[in-house]
Amino acid sequence: MDDMIICRCEGVYLSDILKAIEEGASSVPGIKKRVRAGMGYCQGRVCQPVIRDMLESKTGGEKMPPQQRAQTPVRPVLLDDMIRR
Secondary structure (H helix, E strand, C coil): CCCCEEECCCCEEHHHHHHHHHCCCCCHHHHHHHHCCCCCCCCCCCCHHHHHHHHHHHCCCCCCCCCCCCCCCCCCCCHHHHHHC
């Protein structure tokens, strides 16, 4: 069961997230910094609810862990394309 993929964009497994929680991660951004969950194409839209539920169950549901901030996708732009407009 530990080989279940939680973040399919970055290929992060359940075991990676559980290890991050054991090492002290207490929020979604904390897990994101340790194992890159939520940094892929979907920006955590798919895996963040699962990770939040895992954190709530591991912390005893005391308080809601903070969510990660949504970021606009960024892609490179050629300078030549900006000059032509």
